[in-house]
Each structure stands twice: as C-alpha cells, then as structure tokens.
Amino acid sequence: MVESNIVDELMQSPEAPIIASELQQRLRKEQEKRQAFYDSLSAEENKVEFINGEIVVQSPVKRHHGLISGNIYSMIKTFVIKNGLGEVFFEKAMIRLTRNDYEPDICYFDTAQVAEFNEETSLFPAPRLVVEVLSPKTEARDRGVKFQDYAYHGIPEYWIVDPRERTLEQYLLPQGDTTYQLHKKSNNGDVEVQALPGLSLPIPAFFDERKAQAEVERLLTATPK
Template sequence: MNLELKKQIERIKKQPNAFIILNALQNLYEEEQKERMYFYETVSENDKAEFINGKIIIHSPVMYRHSNVVSNLSFFINTFIVSRNLQAIVAVEKLMIRLTRNDYEPDICFFGKEKAKDFKADQLLFPAPDFVVEVLSKSTEKTDRTIKFNDYQSHGVKEYWIVDPENEFVEQYVLENEMYELKEKTSSGQINSFVISGFEIPVKAFFDKQLNNETMRHFYLLLEKLL
C-alpha cells in the first residue's frame, strides 16, 4: 500500500459517515465489476478499447504522426532487446494490461525478463508493465496525464514516457519512492531509459525522417552482429 493510498484511507476513517462511504464504494465496485465482465465478453481483437473508471472507451483511429512514432519507437526498443538477448517483451497497442480497477492498451509497453517468463501464448490479460510509452492525441491527452499517470504510478510501472508528436517532445518519468519524478522534458539530445539498461536514442529520431533513417541503420547494425 503506497503512501497516497494510506492518506486517503485515513481521511475516510476520520469522517463520521465513513461506513456510509464504504458501503457506497462497495456498491459502486460491484456495479463496475458487472460492466467490466461485459467488457471482457464483448471486446474483440479488432477493437482499440479500454475500461476506465467503470466506462468502456472505444478509441477512434489515430493520425499518421501518432502511428509513425509508435511504430518507430517500438522498432528501436524491440531491436535493442533482441540484440542484447534480454528475453523481454515489447508490445504495441493491442496488448491489454489489467490493473486493479482499469484495463488499458498502452501504445507501447515493456515487460522485463522476470515478468515475461511467465506469459502464456494464449494469455489475454497482462500485469502492470515495467515501462510504458503513451503517445498523445487530442482525445487521450487528459487521460494519459491524469488517470493513467496515477494508475501506472500506483501499480509500480517503473518508467513512463509521454510523447507529444504534434509539438515533438518527450517527458520521461521514473518511479522513485512510489512517486513519479520528471527526469527529462526535451525535444532534443539523447534520452536514456532507466528500465532498459543501455537503451538510448536521439529524441529527434521520434519525429525527424532523416534522423529516424540514420537511427534505423544503427539498430539494423545491431541485428547484423547477431547473424
């Protein structure tokens, strides 16, 4: 139980109507679980869907610049972990993580060896990743910066990148003492992952086609060394 949750519980305990609050929360929980089961039963592999605070959210198609950033960055990460034989897993957009209350399909998520070794081929729901990247769009930015930010933090996601493809910058948050600390907010230079040791990439390679191609060649060379 993290510090913020303990504070919330203490605030409720001090209320004279604490048991009324708890009863209302229990009723809310039961109703949400019914809706969550309906979500599991009806969502298909073709849907980009999430279950957030009791509501089923169906996402609209993304812009090309959003898709391009996700595709490029996932390639860089995946190529790096293969070249280093990290035995980790990188998933893009369609893998659903199940947290205490909510279910998300992050743009990119990374599971280190310790978590990845227990995954099954037919598994549909996954635990909190070690590292998550969300690429902003107008319809998701508020959720990415608030609900998901707090949820990833409270469930121990060690590193969280928020990438803004329109304004071309990245924010890097790292979990320290159960709270996210902003380590970088930049549109230039190199960014180094805290979770994926040794992984670094020029921020401009997320967005600039020429630098992206140069970075691609660098990562292809990493793969060629394995052959």
C-alpha cells in the first residue's frame, strides 16, 4: 500500500504530471538495468543484490559470519526436512520483490510455496522466514531498506542476528500490517520459530558450533511434529 500522504502531497502540486512522467521514465530505466542484472546472475559467484536501482555486490563472507549462518541453517533445515515442511535456502536464493532483489543469509519457504517451484526456479517469492546475520557493511541495509521491504511484502517473520552482541532480534508482522514489531530480543534461552510451529531453538547454539550440532542431533532423534 502506497503511503497516502505522499500521493496526496504530490496531487497538490501543479507539477504533478511532470513529476509523474519523470518518475515513470526513471523506473523504466531502472527495470532495464534490473533485467541486465538478471542476465548477469549466472556468471556471478559472489552474493549480489539489486536494491533501489543499484547492483550491490557483497564482499566474501567472513568466517565468523559464515559459522553463525551455518549453525542456524543446519538446525532449521534439519527440522524442516524431517517433518516435510518445505525448503530452506542458504545465502544464494534470490528473492524477487516488487522493486528489489535480495539474497538473504537464510530463508524458509513452506510446502504451498515449494509446490509452485520447479528445477529451473531461480527467482523466488517472499518467503515465510528470513534471517540476516549482521556485518558492519550490511547492518544499515538489514535494519533499513530490507526491514521495510520485507515487512511491506508480507514476510511474517524476520530475524536479525548480531554476532558482536551475540543476540537475536525476532520481528513479527501483525496480520494486516506492514510494520514489524519486536517480539523477542535475547542472547539466552530459546526462541520459538513462529513460521515453524513446534520448533524452538536455543539461542546460544547460534554462536557455538558444538551446541548447534548437539541441537541437530536432538532434532534428528525427536518425534516428528
């Protein structure tokens, strides 16, 4: 939903037709650039995103960042596979939203969404859960444009994981809203994954490979949900 006050303000301007025409031209050029971005993806090995008309190439992941992402991914994926609940992707799934394209650190799609995919699917819709692990170069986007865009497109659950503070911020999207609400912020205890009822993960395991492996083993032997 477009912010009505922005549209109302524009409609009060005598230059509204000129502004609208200029905006259409710029968006048309942006879409041409976006198509060129898609055409280049097969040759791009680094994590790359298209954000507000700009191609953003990420630096190679740092070891600590990769370990944390891997720990979270392994626990969620174990639960999802064992219970036949869809698919989980790690870093290289391109999420195509209205204007922008993102490659989240981790994203989860439920069974209904997966039923629409095929072996050639390379651009994915808004998932049910997104996890972003912060880094100094990505924090502004993870807390800024992505935070807004994920909510606007109805992604019901968004996690921001801070390696420096060793904390999880779990954001949920109230039904019918387009703004996330902070549901949990903690560096201890468990987090209940709202997108996956029945899954509760120990937050310290996000930052400790041995604890993550122990949790994976527990999930493998647990009674299926």
